[in-house]
Amino acid sequence: xxxxxxxxxxxxxxxxxxxxxxxxxxxxxxxxxxxxxxxxxxxxxxxxxxxxxxxxxxxxxxxxxxxxxxxxxxxxxxxxxxxxxxxxxxxxxxxxxxxxxxxxxxxxxxxxxxxxxxxxxxxxxxxxxxxxxxxxxxxxxxxxxxxxxxxxxxxxxxxxxxxxxxxxxxxxxxxxxxxxxxxxxxxxxxxxxxxxxxxxxxxxxxxxxxxxxxxxxxxxxxxxxxxxxxxxxxxxxxxxxxxxxx
Amino acid sequence: xxxxxxxxxxxxxxxxxxxxxxxxxxxxxxxxxxxxxxxxxxxxxxxxxxxxxxxxxxxxxxxxxxxxxxxxxxxxxxxxxxxxxxxxxxxxxxxxxxxxxxxxxxxxxxxxxxxxxxxxxxxxxxxxxxxxxxxxxxxxxxxxxxxxxxxxxxxxxxxxxxxxxxxxxxxxxxxxxxxxxxxxxxxxxxxxxxxxxxxxxxxxxxxxxxxxxxxxxxxxxxxxxxxxxxxxxxxxxxxxxxxxxx
DNA sequence: CGACTTCGTGTAGCGTTGACACCAACCGGA
DNA sequence: TCCGGTTGGTGTCAACGCTACACGAAGTCG
Numbered sequence: 001x002x003x004x005x006x007x008x009x010x011x012x013x014x015x016x017x018x019x020x021x022x023x024x025x026x027x028x029x030x031x032x033x034x035x036x037x038x039x040x041x042x043x044x045x046x047x048x049x050x051x052x053x054x055x056x057x058x059x060x061x062x063x064x065x066x067x068x069x070x071x072x073x074x075x076x077x078x079x080x081x082x083x084x085x086x087x088x089x090x091x092x093x094x095x096x097x098x099x100x101x102x103x104x105x106x107x108x109x110x111x112x113x114x115x116x117x118x119x120x121x122x123x124x125x126x127x128x129x130x131x132x133x134x135x136x137x138x139x140x141x142x143x144x145x146x147x148x149x150x151x152x153x154x155x156x157x158x159x160x161x162x163x164x165x166x167x168x169x170x171x172x173x174x175x176x177x178x179x180x181x182x183x184x185x186x187x188x189x190x191x192x193x194x195x196x197x198x199x200x201x202x203x204x205x206x207x208x209x210x211x212x213x214x215x216x217x218x219x220x221x222x223x224x225x226x227x228x229x230x231x232x233x234x235x236x237x238x239x240x241x242x243x244x245x246x
Numbered sequence: 247x248x249x250x251x252x253x254x255x256x257x258x259x260x261x262x263x264x265x266x267x268x269x270x271x272x273x274x275x276x277x278x279x280x281x282x283x284x285x286x287x288x289x290x291x292x293x294x295x296x297x298x299x300x301x302x303x304x305x306x307x308x309x310x311x312x313x314x315x316x317x318x319x320x321x322x323x324x325x326x327x328x329x330x331x332x333x334x335x336x337x338x339x340x341x342x343x344x345x346x347x348x349x350x351x352x353x354x355x356x357x358x359x360x361x362x363x364x365x366x367x368x369x370x371x372x373x374x375x376x377x378x379x380x381x382x383x384x385x386x387x388x389x390x391x392x393x394x395x396x397x398x399x400x401x402x403x404x405x406x407x408x409x410x411x412x413x414x415x416x417x418x419x420x421x422x423x424x425x426x427x428x429x430x431x432x433x434x435x436x437x438x439x440x441x442x443x444x445x446x447x448x449x450x451x452x453x454x455x456x457x458x459x460x461x462x463x464x465x466x467x468x469x470x471x472x473x474x475x476x477x478x479x480x481x482x483x484x485x486x487x488x489x490x491x492x
Numbered sequence: 493c494g495a496c497t498t499c500g501t502g503t504a505g506c507g508t509t510g511a512c513a514c515c516a517a518c519c520g521g522a
Numbered sequence: 523t524c525c526g527g528t529t530g531g532t533g534t535c536a537a538c539g540c541t542a543c544a545c546g547a548a549g550t551c552g
Contacts, residue, residue, distance in 0.1 A: 006337050007297045012258035015330075015341060051253050054339050058330035082328045082343050084261075084304035091252050093300050095261060095343075097328050164530075181532070182510065206529030207517035410499075427501070428541065451550040452498030 014094040017062045018049035018132065020080070020139035021069065023103040023119065024156045024169045030119040031136065032069055032103075033128075037115050040090045041129030047136065048117070049096070062099040069117045070110050076102040076155035080139055088131045096130075100139045102155035147173050151192055154214040162200050162209035163187065191215075260340045263308045264295035264378065266326070266385035267315065269349040269365065270402045270415045276365040277382065278315055278349075279374070283361050286336045287375030293382065294363070295342070308345040315363045316356050322348040322401035326385055334377045342376075346385045348401035393419050397438055400460040408446050408455035409433065437461075 006012075021032040033045040048069045052061040059077065066075055077099055084095035109117040120126065122140060125133070146152055147170060154161070156169045167183045187193060194215045199208040252258075267278040279291040294315045298307040304325065312321055323345055330341035355363040366372065368386060371379075392398055393416060400407070402415045413429045433439060440461045445454035 006260050006340070009255045009258065011297070011300060012255070013261045013298065013300070014252045015259045015261065051257070052259065052330070052341075054257060054259070055332050057332060058328060058341065079327065081325065082304060084298070084343070086301055086303060094252065095298075095304065097330070097341075162530085179510070179512085180530090181512085184531080185533095201518090205519040205527070207519095207531080209530055408499090425542070426499095427543085430500080431502095447549090450498090451496070453500080453548040453550095455499060 014089075014092065015052045016049050016094055016096045017052060017058060017065065018047040018096045018098050018135060019062060019065055019069075020047055020098065020100040020136055020143075021066070021075075021103060022100065022122075022139075022143060022156070022173075023105050023107060024172050025105045025119060027168075027172060029122045029172050031122055031125075032109060033118060033120050033126075034069060035116040035118075036129055044129040045120070045126045046129035047098075047132045052097075058097050062097075062101075066101065068110070070103065070107040072103050072107045076152060080135075080142060083131060083135060085131065096135070098135045098139065100143060102143075102152060104158045105156065106158060144174060151187070151190060160196055160198065160211040160213050162211060164209060166212075260335075260338065261298045262295050262340055262342045263298060263304060263311065264293040264342045264344050264381060265308060265311055265315075266293055266344065266346040266382055266389075267312070267321075267349060268346065268368075268385075268389060268402070268419075269351050269353060270418050271351045271365060273414075273418060274367045274369070275418050277368050277371075278355060279364060279366050279372075280315060281362040281364075282375055290375040291366070291372045292375035293344075293378045298343075304343050308343075308347075312347065314356070316349065316353040318349050318353045322398060326381075326388060329377060329381060331377065342381070344381045344385065346389060348389075348398060350404045351402065352404060390420055397433070397436060406442055406444065406457040406459050408457060410455060412458075 019032075023030055023032070032048060034048045036042050036044050036046050048065050050061070050065060052058060056064070058079065062077055062079075066072060066077075078101075080098040080100050082095060082097045086093055088094065088096070109119055111117050122136075125136070127133075128136065153166055153170050153173075156173070157165060163184055164180075166187065167178055167180065170183070171178055192215050193212045196211045196213055198211045200211055201208045265278075269276055269278070278294060280294045282288055282290050282292050294311050296307070296311060298304060302310070305323065308323055308325075312318060312323075324347075326344040326346050328341060328343045332339055334340065334342070355365055357363045368382075371382070373379075374382065399412055399416050399419075402419070403411060409430055410426075412433065413424055413426065416429070417424055438461050439458040442457045442459055444457045446457055447454045
């Protein structure tokens with residue numbers, strides 16, 4: 001930031017936000033995609049997003065997109081990474097600040113005037129416009145990491161939920177079965193859930209399950225872990241940059 | 247990304263990269279700052295950085311700054327977060343993609359024509375221009391996290407180093423003493439260091455220490471950790487967003 | 493050669509993790 | 523109402539991993 005003057009208009013860049021909106025629906029991890037109604041990539045599916053307007057925050061720009069594609073009370077939103085390859089958009093230089101969002105599974109997609117919006121299974125994705133496949137791969141990786149060392153899983157569920165529903169959501173996202181007793185021990189010891197007096201009695205047989213809700217104002221914090229008590233592997237084939245967070 | 251057309255020139259944004267360049271020098275964690283030679287914030291210290299030019303990658307824009315402020319062979323560089331509050335720059339709307347870099351302690355600062363560049367202790371910082379204090383706080387947090395669960399510590403040292411030097415670097419960054427035997431066990435089990443046949447004999451008394459170097463092509467990878475075997479604390483006073491990476 | 497400094501090494505106790513099986517509550521149909 | 527079917531909810535024990543901790547080795551200096 002040493003230049004005295006802002007760059008000339010011609011040297012300014014278009015800045016967009018793109019959202020990877022995840023939800024667990026139909027026992028599957030899904031992401032919200034919008035079909036492009038105009039060139040370039042007309043007809044292709046893409047992450048919902050749009051250009052940042054001069055007076056708004058990046059977070060605001062991202063949050064503003066949400067009601068355009070789905071009905072949702074509160075959603076978890078987090079900035080992910082900024083993608084800025086010079087030719088990622090054929091129209092010209094556009095840098096994209098990627099966000100990911102977590103929604104309770106109930107949210108139905110909401111089409112816009114000329115843009116069809118639909119949930120897609122992350123296991124069965126169409127070809128995506130721009131570099132959105134890369135963005136989505138990255139978002140997915142981050143989502144899994146995040147779920148492993150933080151407890152944002154609630155954001156994928158309605159306000160009240162059973163422990164089994166929570167565990168199932170984790171299993172779906174992580175793609176791996178978890179031990180019931182250990183899962184419950186951990187999540188309860190973490191002291192971020194509050195029992196409600198209510199039970200889920202609905203749908204069919206079986207013993208009714210206690211409903212829990214997420215304790216507001218409980219914030220996950222990674223307990224200071226001494227150095228890296230983990231592992232190291234040889235350089236994997238995975239040829240990706242973006243190894244930030246983890 | 248549903249609009250068909252790019253925004254008008256007037257609605258484009260200036261995009262800058264700002265770098266938090268860290269190094270361990272004089273038994274202290276330091277960051278490279280440049281004194282601003284022009285308004286706004288003339289005379290204030292700021293993170294080195296500059297505007298992104300249309301044909302270059304964000305990473306390139308960041309890497310291009312490095313030789314302007316210091317001599318360095320290879321430096322570790324990683325994108326951090328993108329800051330986009332509308333009024334963070336009094337000249338107009340500028341969004342800043344923040345990077346952090348790690349340098350071997352030897353690197354001397356290198357002034358530019360009208361910009362003095364100096365190392366500053368992170369424990370004794372001057373007032374910074376723009377929102378750079380916030381960016382730096384964030385970068386520092388990420389650096390500490392990163393060091394705890396990844397083994398980038400080498401990047402703060404010259405090619406060959408002793409285990410004690412490495413441990414000292416970790417202690418300085420983390421601000422906490424570490425157990426010698428445990429540190430060595432961990433770092434060696436990780437199998438990312440290679441012994442050299444050489445010893446550090448210089449400076450003064452004591453038994454000479456074996457020199458090690460960082461194994462190229464050894465990539466840290468967080469061993470898949472089951473769920474969050476960690477802790478949770480009440481919402482801390484720390485009123486910050488940006489809880490991404492961890 | 494003795495005092496001083498830094499290097500380099502092993503173990504035992506403890507806490508945490510992961511694996512594992514059964515009774516409880518409710519439903520529906522016979 | 524009883525019985526089979528389904529889902530909910532609970533405790534222990536063994537293996538492992540982390541932490542804490544002290545002393546002989548190798549060299550320097552006077």
